[in-house]
Amino acid sequence: MNKKYKIGGMTCSACSNRVERGIKKMNGILDANVNLTTETLTVNFDESKLSSEDIEKKVESLGYSVIKNIKTHTYKVEGMTCAVCAGRVEKVTKKIEGVQKSVVNLTTEKLSITVDDDIVTYGDIKRAVEKAGYKLIREEEKENNEKRLSDKDKLLRRLIFSCIFTIPLLIVTMGHMVGMPLPKIIDPMTNPMNFALFQIILTIPVMAIGYKFYLVGFKNLIKLSPNMDSLIAVGTSAAFIYSVFGMYKIYVGDNSYAMHLYFEAAVTILTLITLGKYLEAISKGKTSEAIKKLMGLVPKTATIIRDNKETIIPVDEVIVGDIILVKPGEKLPVDGEVIEGSTSIDESMLTGESIPVEKVAGSNVIGASINKTGFIKYKATKVGKDTALAQIIKLVEDAQGSKAPIAKLADIISSYFVPTVIGLAIFSAGAWLIAGETPVFALTIFISVLVIACPCALGLATPTAIMVGTGKGAENGVLIKGGEALETTHKIDTIVFDKTGTITEGKPVVTDIVTNGIDKNELLALAASAEKGSEHPLGEAIVREAEEKNIDLKKIENFNAIPGHGIQVVINGETILLGNLKLMKENSISIGNLNKESDRLAQEGKTPMYITINNSLEGIIAVADTVKPSSKKAIETLHSMGIKVAMITGDNKKTANAIARQVGIDIVLAEVLPQDKANEVKKLQNENRKVAMVGDGINDAPALAQADIGIAIGSGTDVAMESADIVLMRSDLMDVSTAIKLSKATIRNIKQNLFWAFGYNVLGIPVAMGVLHIFGGPLLNPMIAAAAMSLSSVSVLANALRLKRFKA
Secondary structure (H helix, E strand, O other): EEEEEEOOOOOOOHHHHHHHHHHHOOOEEEEEEOOOOOOOEEEOOOOOOOOOOHHHHHHHHHOEEEEEEEEEEEEEEEEEHHHHHHHHHHHHHHHHOOOOEEEEOOOOEEEEEEEOOOOOOOHHHHHHHOOOOOOOEEEOOOOOOOOOOOOHHHOOOOOHHHHHHHHHHHHHHHHHHHOOOOOOOOOOOOOHHHHHHHHHHHHHHHHHHHHHHHHHHHHHOOOOOOHHHHHHHHHHHHHHHHHHHHHHHHHOOOHHHOOOOOOOHHHHHHHHHHHHHHHHHHHHHOOOOHHHHHHOOOOOEEEEEEEOOEEEEEEEHOOOOOOEEHHHHHHHOEEEEEOOOOEEEEEEHHHHOOOEEEEEOOOOOOOEEEOOOOOEEEEEEEEEHHHHHHHHHHHHHHHHHHHHHHHHHHHHHHHHHHHHHHHHHHHHHHHHHHHHOOOOHHHHHHHHHHOOOOOOEEHHHHHHHHHHHHHHHHHHHHHEOHHHHHHHHHHEEEEEEEEEHHEEEEEEEEEEEOOOOOOOOHHHHHHHHHOOOOOHHHHHHHHHHHHOOOOOOOOEEEHHHHHEEEEEEOOOOOEEEEEHHHHHHHHHOOOHHHHHHHHHHHHHOEEEEEEOOEEEEEEEEEEEEEEOOOOOHHHHHHHHHOOEEEEEOOOOHHHHHHHHHHHOEEEEEOOHHHHHHHHHHHHHOOOOOOOEEEEEEEEHHHHHHHHOEEEEEEEOHHHHHHHOOEEEEOOOOHHHHHHHHHHHHHHHHHHHEEEHHHHHHHHHHHHHHHHHHHOOOOOOOHHHHHHHHHHHHHHHHHHHHHHHHHOO
């Protein structure tokens, strides 16, 4: 079973690693992944060995919490007549995953149900109740007067509160150094104890509002799993305790300690780190804009016909089978099939294709697309979590929550990093004391090393870039299913395209009509009339061509299908033969002067269909699966990126080579049976190539799975899309190069982020340890160290957000 949990209390990559390692050690866990940016734990586990509750308990034992969006809703239930009915409603609703409690009051006909709102929708409860034979009615729910504050708002409040105390404290402690006069009552020269008391009064509120740093930091330190909070807690506590000791020294008469109080260092460090976290929260909010945009596309209500009446209901009350009315300009609430009317629909939100798509009775329509012109009625076929848009949102969320292999490097380093830093801080402080420096000097070193080394930036480097990268892909109609796919794609050096439906349109059309004296339209009329009863794709192409030219079809008197050869019909007393060269040879019909044209058409990859009247050859109609307009340009773009392009098809070599020449294919794999496609991909991989496979059909699924990266065309089958790592929603081959370019841009961004995160710590720690001071250079003030640490995280996030400027 695959399940996600929202984790509370994580502050850095050491925290996320601790949760991940702890969960992975549990018996029955198949895979576990923690994303620090989204604060999400994704677990794949064996339900026969452990339960979701076991995982939640484990998270809590590790010192963190599982955050649930628990709410109680009240609904009216109609149709209950006795206690058995009430019991049945309770029983079926309790079975819904995510329901905590369900109580039915038969007297008031009310269902009070406590659910995890992130898992359970109104539609889920409604379906369960109606399946049991009752009717659920939503009543006006009471609004919660207490406005829930977001993490960003909470951090902003904490920052403002901290600044109210920190700024006066800095003025009092630093102002006199630059000649700023202080009131006599708190002047360190005349009233040193008042000076110290004023500082501690301003310090305690800031430390109190930042209590979580100490609660989490010391708890993890005790559990021998220190994290970023541990560094801050130890550093600021050391500064505070030393300053309290200084106050004691002033009290017993040593007024020199008035100049060696570190209250302002502790407070400023906490305030600057809160500022960094607030800026992080703003940036994190921007990274998930793709999800918010997608969610915002769904209309809030739907107009449906029930009991022969039009009713407007919330969109989550729509059930499969409902008849929905949509007027021009309105959004479609759910997926369905048109049963009445015709219109053009803008599906650009899903496919990226700006041209509206014509819809008639029988056409499938997609929720959240916009009805442009006509009035339609359609039947709901997919609702709630099953709609195309909901699936895409889930796909993007899963991708943003996944971890790229490159992230494991940061995870491994950061898990050893914090204990190493604490060791270095103790070592450097001790070394300076042994070298004869004062305890104040050693304390400054100790605090600076702890604060500057906080590995926030490491934990943010990869997930933020993946979130922005996959979100940007979704905006461009390229759905990337995970961090691993995003990372592997940039290494691709060979791309294998399926021919039919991928490079070509997948729908045969008439390309040439060659005649032997007869009028072309007359020949087409005969051929189309003959093929009207046929279900062969080539025959359908001929009938379609005649219909498009508004040619009247003739009545046939006799129809005889000749398997593998063609057909024989009688029209107006004349015998018509229509088929391939084998049919001509069997009936001893000479190709004669059309032989040259026949060879030319075959060389161009077209299928010639010979037509005779009373055993006399009258002409050839050529049918071919035409190349998509974007195919040639897409392959040229891939060549310019240094990528080899192969084409795989079950067609004969002559046709395959003709298509390959048209679009510039490097490697042609022709006459390949569907079951052998995966083996052909494997052969290319055995040549040390990194192979991507692009396909659209069920027969492509094994090859898509075998390839290093499987890319499915959005217009293809569900099976192909399930097997693929990337889905091209627009079915435009140009998006293959977009996916590769986006992968390269994202990986480049991750490497830059890791460089800045590691580089900053590598440079910062020696300076904080006092290496420059040995050679007469400056010491690193703990407050400057805190500012630099916060800015390192912000700079990593800002760099990740640069990906938002990526253009396809």
